[in-house]
Amino acid sequence: MRPALEHALGTSIPSPARFIGKVKDGEVVSIAGLALWNGHDCEAFLWSAGTLHRDFIRAFGRYVWQDLGCDRVSCRVAADNPWAGILPRLGFVIEGRMRRAFDGQIDMLIFGLLREDWKHGKE
Numbered sequence: 001m002r003p004a005l006e007h008a009l010g011t012s013i014p015s016p017a018r019f020i021g022k023v024k025d026g027e028v029v030s031i032a033g034l035a036l037w038n039g040h041d042c043e044a045f046l047w048s049a050g051t052l053h054r055d056f057i058r059a060f061g062r063y064v065w066q067d068l069g070c071d072r073v074s075c076r077v078a079a080d081n082p083w084a085g086i087l088p089r090l091g092f093v094i095e096g097r098m099r100r101a102f103d104g105q106i107d108m109l110i111f112g113l114l115r116e117d118w119k120h121g122k123e
Contacts, residue, residue, distance in 0.1 A: 001019040001021050001028070001031050001033070002017065002019060002033065004028055004031060004047075005019065005031045005033050005045060005047055008031070008047040009045060009047055011045075013033045013035050013045050014035040014036055014043075015035070016035070017033050017034060017035035017045075018033070018034050018035075018063075018068075019031060019032065019033050019034070020032050020034075020056075020059055020060065020063050021056075022053055022055070022056040022059075024053075027049075028049075029048065029049045029050065029051075029053070029056075030046075030047065030048040030049070030052065030053060030056040031046070031047050031048075032044055032045070032046050032056075032060050032063075033045035033046075034063070034064065034068065034073075037068055037070070039069075040069075040070060040071045040072065041070060041071065041072045041073065041074060042064065042068060042070050042073055042074070043073070043074045043075065043076070044060075044064070044073050044074070044075045045075075046075060046077070046083055048083075052086060054120075057090065057120055058120055061118055061120050065115055065118065070115070071114065071115050072112055072113060072114050072115065073112070073113050074095075074110065074111065074112050074113075075087060075092060075110075075111045075112075075113075076098070076108050076109065076110050076111070077108065077109055077111070078102045078106045078107070078108055078109075079097070079106060079107040079108065079109050080106060084109055087111045087113075088111075089119065090113070090118070090119050090120070091113050091117040091118050091119040091120075092111040092112065092113045092117075093111065093112055093113070093117070094109055094110070094111055095110045095111060095112045096109075096110040097109055097110070098110065
């Protein structure tokens, strides 16, 4: 899953990283890469082709909160990326903006999510 996610995002994901994905009709439709885990926080690298499936969102929450034991998760996305509109609906809060950080032209938004702010129940 790493090559597909790195290609879709146009960036390298730090090692070590763990990946979860959603496959529909033999095609990968959503991927989450989780890296930079430090015992309570990790950074998520997210991609989805079209519709974001609820079972993928729930699996993401279970993995972050239960399997990794995180208290928070961070995510950086290009300001023009559709995820910039999706993340707040999941409970993520904009914590900062990195001006012209992507290709020297596009701003990157920094989002953070605390376990208690997760909008999809106690996973």
